Amino acid sequence: MKGARRFGRDISRAPRLPATVDTDKFEVGGNLALSPGSVVLREEAFELIQYRPTTEQVRELPLLFVPPTINRFYVLDLARDGA
Secondary structure, three states: OHHHHHHHHHHHOOOOOOOOOOHHHOOEOOOEOOOOEEEEEEOOOOEEEEEOOOOOOOOOOOOOOOOOOOOHHHHHHOOOOOO
8 A cells, every 4th residue: 555655646746757765855955955057068878067156165176976877786686696
């Protein structure tokens, strides 16, 4: 029953995909930050977003975040011996 309720909730809201994160845990200004920005390069595999600073002091070196291309737990499933 719990799975059926979750399925109903997932298909009732856009984008009508299974929820992977409990979004109720995030609060803008509390544990989530927003910065204005725009896409400066769009390729088939990625988008490069340039954010505008919201404070006068900014770091000299930018932060580059690159998410993994495959799920880290999936990589463990590829082991031949199941370890």
